[in-house]
Amino acid sequence: MGKKEEQLLDAATLEWRKTEQGYSLWADHATQPVMHGTFIEQELRPGLALHGTTVSFRQGISGKSEINAGLKLIVMLEGEISAHFGRTHLQLGGAKASCVLLSAQTTQSFKRVVEQAGQQRQVVLTISEDWLAQSGMGDVQDWVAIEELQGPALSSRSWQASPEVLSLAAKLLQTGHASSPLHPLQQESRALNLLLAALQQISPQQPTRLDMRAQQRIQQLLELFHHSPRNDWSLATLSHAVGSNPTTLQKQFRQSTGHSIAEYMRSYRLKLARNELQQGQSVTEAALNAGYNSPANFATAFKRQFGLSPREVRL
Template sequence: MSVTSPEKNSPNYARKRVVMTRLSQDSQSADRILSDNRQPNETLLQGKFQYSQFRSGLIVQAGTFRELADADVLSNAGPCVCITLLLSGRIRFGYDGMDNVLDASDGVKALAVNLARQCAFRRHIVASAQEQEIRKINLLVNPEWFDKNSIPLPESVRQFLQTHLASWRWQPDQDMLKLCEEILTLDQAEDPWMHQLMLESRGQLILMQLCRQLVNCSPAQFQHVADAMHHIPDQLSAVVAYLEAHLHHDVRLQEVASATAMSVSVLQRRFRTGLGCTVFDYVRNRRLEKARDMMQLENVSVSEAAYLCGYNHPSNFITAFKRKFGITPGEC
């Protein structure tokens, strides 16, 4: 099976190409996130970035930066709980079949997502937003962090950690905002040991506030988000992660099977049994979902969305779109 790449005919082809990245830090100038596989040393993000990993299982990432190029950055993530706190700007990112947009134009936004297994992570970078400064903090914590001396977890926290793509949005209070501001300015500390101690302590306090939020919520408040996603059997998680990471490319069964250590026949049988559809159907549906999101969130035209889905004629795209969503792209 070959699914035609939608990007080769798209006006947005350059922006939608997938890139790998690396961080370049220079004490004499701004930090940069560079492309590793598109244009040599192309700067995607520029500003100030922090990254610290602690023995407790906590990773703290923080940055104040601007987006300078159009690109989709793909990587693998999980299992972990990912907390994103956006103090200014607008960002778009996703895990597997979930896409998220955080916009801090009307106040700070906070989102926690549980990754119960390895999945594809996508980050969309938009050059048109380069005049807008983005200030954000990411906290990544492994599931073992929540195990405190074998004390049973509160039921809502336990269910959150057991549900892949369970998410929780909340409004940070002033105490949390103060912690975020301190993290973003801690790079000015002169003593590296004290800097790490202060950074970890503030990250832990933010996690504690998240736990308080989860303890006081009903599991139904985050469960419905995950229920809307595909219930993916463990034996297909690597396949789905591969497909999600390659939605913008030609997808061939032999390549998928080789990448996930299966034969083509086993892949087809397990996929249909586990998800009730073919690999082709999954890719087509996910492209339609992404096209819908782009029309809603990025004002992409129907013609552009059709190309992004691999349709040479918008009329065929409109028919497929209405069959899946019950409305036409124009009604989206």
């Protein structure tokens, strides 16, 4: 453990206190709080939740947390946070305000680190898989080309926030009209506009015709994947195998097929799983073969693609 890490306080050892001005975190026998500020926690509608913070840290802290399956849009207006998923490190914020989109197939544990004292303003929208499906956005993780962060179970995309995104996020942190009966509707409207503005920044561009070498790479990738569809392929491994780099290969694959690499692999594995179910294999075995550790997540993805549950296909 490095010297810098040793200087961080463990959030689990701190005490939360609530006052009229907001919340604060205190260490034993301290005369001043380690952190103080305001928090917003709102379920805007089932499956769509808002978390907002305007806080000040007097010292760096670290703590453990979890994210649930679905999407999480994070807008860092001010400050910096590090998130550690196993050995994978994700930096949020910094010199320029930024957006991060996280996509989790299952609940993921991570370590959250604020390395030094300073101000922090952050907006987080949590969007469930059910909300995405009901809104006709079940494939949003794929068409915005999110890249694997921790294997297929966790992916991310980071980019610099646009002025529109920053303005909407800042308005979501305002609490001056919280007592108004129209405030919940206003917050939901702002949250939806924020999600729209953020996704529009990273939506795919119109496809262009690929040259012969690029088409050969795509064909080589498809042959490689079709030969070993259950291999734990990563974007980096596939790129190396066909002599390309991850960013270029992902872009060219989408231009050629209309899908991201992850979307194509997931769809193909689900088709194989459907064949296995029709031949009598159990739902659990078919889910594992398709790369899903959770039968529930497998069932959700399966029904989204085929309109039937795995058990209905198996019968």
